[in-house]
Amino acid sequence: MAGLNSCRVSRPISTNVQVSGTATDYINTYKDLAISEMRRTGVPASITLAQGMLESDYGRSSLARLGNNHFGIKCHSDWTGQTIRQNDDRRNECFRKYRRPEDSFYDHSDFLRTGSRYRFLFDYEPTNYKAWAYGLKKAGYATHPDYASMLIRKIEENRLYEFDRVYTASAYKPQNKVQRTESGNGQTVKPDPAGQKTGSVPAQTQSQPQPQPQPPVKESTITFGDVMARAPRIMENNRVQYIVVKDGETKEKIEKDFQLLKWELARYNELDANFTPVPGQILYLEPKRDRAEFGTEYHIAAEGETMYMISQKYGIKLKSLLDMNGMAEGSNPVKGQKILLQPAKETN
Incomplete structure (x- = not known):
């Protein structure tokens, strides 16, 4: 399909995360991450999940299996990580390869959060998934003419909008208001989803889509606890184990559940x-x-980021982190500032 990653594999391939290829498995694997990213960046969890399901074919595409790339994120000149070659709009195109699928989700969120062409999306309510879907198509995320309808169908067939309602109905709110601004000098990690024409910015002169009313959802349909109940508890980032806090959890309960001394949780998280x-x-x-994982060299600070x-x-x-950057x-950094995540290389 034009504008979508349609590469497939004919035999099972070992990956970091085992996904059997069904919608239910995909949702159960990545729902907590999608909600956490909604909290961090404001991108609706329903949109993140629907795009991941659509672009990666529920994690079965060769790009997802071989490269942990769930959103068709292409290489740029400043990409210093691993790469993988796939046929897309052109043959043998360069895509980013990640150590973990989670890194692809983070990259996708940051792309929408910092990209100027997507700035208008954040004026929509976070539960207005239809406006987001039509807006993504209008902004040129994918070239397929039915891209918005395909996203909406995924969301409604799998009731993904319920995860957005969890975000708005609970205390699960962003800690800081994210400003949608373009990062400085083009050095930010900025993915180019499969099918997107680099350097081609669609006109923003058309009127905004008028989404239809969303399906009614009873308040008791789903709670934050329901969403997180089956989420994998212990995950890993930079070879360090972490959890995502569930609704109602206290510091004391977490310390007890994970057999931590009273001082450990606060010290490890510098709180x-x-x-x-x-x-x-x-x-x-x-x-x-003391440093990021190999291949992650720097971060471009967004406005308001500490x-x-x-x-x-x-x-x-x-x-x-402060020492590496002489701070x-x-x-705290200013918008667009390049933050080193590895010690500066010594030169003779």
């Missing part, structure tokens, strides 16, 4: 000793590392 966990918050269960937020995102100790304690 006040008496902090209160927030649903959707990432908490590390062991000390963070050094602590960056340290949590990449599983790096805050002091190490004093309490300092």
Whole structure:
């Protein structure tokens, strides 16, 4: 299909995450990550899941299996990580290859959050998935003429909109208001979804789509606890184990469940000793590392992003991150600032 990643494999291939290829399996595997990304960036969880399902064929495409790339994210000149070659609109195109599927989800969220052509999407309500779907098509995310309808069908067939309602109905809110601004000097990690014509910015002169009323959902249909109940508890980032806080969890309960001493959780996450966990918050269960994983060289700061937020995102100790960038304690970056995630290479 034009504008979609349609590569397939004919035999099973070993991957980091086992996905059997059904909608239910895909949702159960990635729903907690989609909700966490909605909290971090404001991209609706329903849209993230629907795009992942559609672009990766429920995790079965060769790009997803071989490259952990669920959104057809193409290479750019500043990409320093691993790559994988696939046929798309042109033969043997370069796509980004990730160590984990989660990294593809993070990259996708950041692309929508920082891309100027998608800025208008964040004016929609986060539960208005139809406006988001039509907006993505209008902005040129994919070339398939029915892309918006395909996303909407995925969302409604699988009731993915319920995950958006969890976000708005609970305390699961963003900790900071994300500004949708274009990152500086083009150095940000900015994916180019399969089928998107690089450098071609569609006109924004047409009137915004008028979405139809969404299907009614009873308040008791789903809760945050329901969503997170079957989510994998212990995950890994930068070879450091972490969890996503569930609704109603206290610091004491987490410490008891994971057999942590009273000081460990706060110290590992560089928080006040008496902090209160927030649903959707990432908490590390062991000390963070002094640098990012291999291949992750730097991060371009978004407006309002703090050094602590960056340290949590990449599983790096805050002091190490500050030292690598020659910044004093309490300092924070400006929009577009390049933040090193690895020590600067020594030169003779």
